[in-house]
Amino acid sequence: MVFLTRIEHFNAAHKLYNPEWGREQNEAVFGACANENWHGHNYELYVTIKGEPDPQTGFLMDVKKLSGIIKEHVTEKLDHKNLNIEVDFLKGKMCSTENLVIGIWNQLIDRLPAIVKLHSVKLYETPRIFVEYFG
């Protein structure tokens, strides 16, 4: 079994704010992240697939195709966007990094060729904070 990782990145605005709570409770739980007018991040995304190299190409899959799938279904929807209001697969969800990584996994899981499996999605919100999801 071989694991292959593609790294992508996107920049986005968001806020952590539960609309069912008042401002005070949101600020108590989410602090500066609850700022009404948003803040933002440079997100770094690591998508890891696994499988056996094809005997003829030596590839798990064509990395260019993997990059195309990630771009079309993930980064084009997220890059330079407001995560709370512009992203279809995050509608109605809290825009935490945890929920974002699950959303990205769900965007990818059925779009990869059958010869490989999605192993993990890792997402850095800052250089010091990241989350991982294994499905």
Place this chain on the structure above:
Amino acid sequence: MDKKVAIFRKEHFNAAHRLFVPGWTDEQNLKQFGKCSNPHYHGHNYELVVKVSGVPDPVTGYVIDLSDLSSIIQKHVLSRFDHKNLNLDTQEFAELNPTAENIVFVIYEILRRHLDAKLDLSVRLYETERNFVEYPA
């Protein structure tokens, strides 16, 4: 020792912004600023590198006490910009387009006011790992 030494402090802040010229149409802004003009904003992890140069004090050996420099940056820069919308939440960018160039200049001007005149100052700002600016040039 009478030689100048440079001392650096790295800080970071996260903020939302958009690039646009208020007098232009959405179409003109999109043409000039691309995705960065998105009316719903986007954001960055900004990395700030502050360089202070001077002759170390003969008694303490310090150019500047790093804890003092850190406090000045925290109090006058990070508290204004961290977890903020630069366009909406700051007076500095209420009318000034928050490009990396303008942000680094504004930060320089703020810090300059709080540092001893005999110290040299230079500020570098990373908007992304690959895009950064420096002032003075």
